[in-house]
Ligand SMILES: Cc1ncc(C[n+]2csc(CCOP(=O)(O)OP(=O)(O)O)c2C)c(N)n1
């Protein structure tokens with residue numbers, strides 16, 4: 001497959017900074033979708049606002065670029081009215097878990113079939129590097145010049161606790177794993193959450209002296225490990241990646257369909 | 268299964284932003300940045316067509332063609 005078949009070439013080169021991890025997510029998401037052999041007409045991408053959310057402008061699917069934090073709410077509307085479509089919702093960590101946190105947990109709880117991708121660069125990139133709920137204590141940000149004191153979320157634990165039936169994590173370094181997880185997440189009949197650790201060299205990297213984009217990706221390589229690995233037992237500080245949850249539970253649109261039939265039958 | 272052989276390694280200079288990711292992670296050190304900060308091929312013969320540069324490029328600027336590939 002050629003990724004060019006799935007993009008709006010007229011908008012390239014894209015707006016993201018040199019080395020931005022969001023471009024690597026775009027690259028491998030296209031390959032994941034290409035590998036599934038779906039028609040572009042079967043896919044809807046719904047995004048909010050942020051550097052990450054700009055991704056919807058570049059893909060040649062049905063796309064909606066909506067409001068900051070509300071992508072999942074719009075996506076829910078799309079999915080309920082046309083459950084036969086595959087809905088993909090890429091979000092930034094701020095978009096998904098600061099302003100959009102409430103939508104996130106409730107979409108997970110309902111188990112509505114869609115793929116939520118959290119492009120986690122631990123910062124608000126688009127607005128100039130303010131700290132996010134994923135920055136973590138000790139990190140520097142425009143709004144934390146004396147270092148951040150907020151604890152961060154663990155997206156995997158949060159999604160799991162909220163009821164998501166597919167939960168996974170990977171990074172922009174681990175491209176094959178990223179495409180493989182995205183393929184499985186898209187095929188999953190329920191709410192899927194895929195956290196992808198992504199680099200913002202411009203704000204998070206520069207402020208925290210983490211080097212260039214490649215250095216930030218090396219950090220992902222050196223500080224993550226497959227779920228349950230020997231390395232994790234030896235060094236509990238490592239972040240695990242892989243598929244954490246893959247459950248079958250009733251899907252929201254299917255349940256809703258039953259209600260429609262029930263209500264129609266009784267009148 | 269034999270590894271596919273490289274047919275062509277394209278770099279789109281209009282899209283490349285010179286981030287250096289492809290240069291850094293190429294297992295065979297095939298690539299480098301030129302004086303305009305664009306990725307270029309330094310030693311094509313060493314390329315094993317592993318596609319890592321193509322898959323990690325944030326700008327979709329690299330396309331690898333292999334000999335067995337059906338166009
Ligand atoms: C309702 C509303 N509040 C605030 C903003 C300003 N705003 C735009 S993007 C953004 C955060 C972006 O961070 P994130 O979602 O993590 O994505 P990134 O840019 O890092 O990819 C904010 C606060 C907005 N556009 N709308």
Ligand code: SF4
Pocket residue numbers: 015016017019020021022051052121125126199200201202203
């Ligand atoms: S500011 Fe950060 S997140 Fe936004 S495009 Fe630049 S590198 Fe990417």
Ligand code: SF4
Pocket residue numbers: 019278282283284285286287288289290305306323324325326327328329
């Ligand atoms: S990874 Fe892509 S954008 Fe970065 S230097 Fe290489 S070709 Fe250019």
Ligand code: SF4
Pocket residue numbers: 292293294295296297298313314315316317318319320321331
């Ligand atoms: S295909 Fe592999 S070996 Fe060839 S330039 Fe790209 S990363 Fe290097």
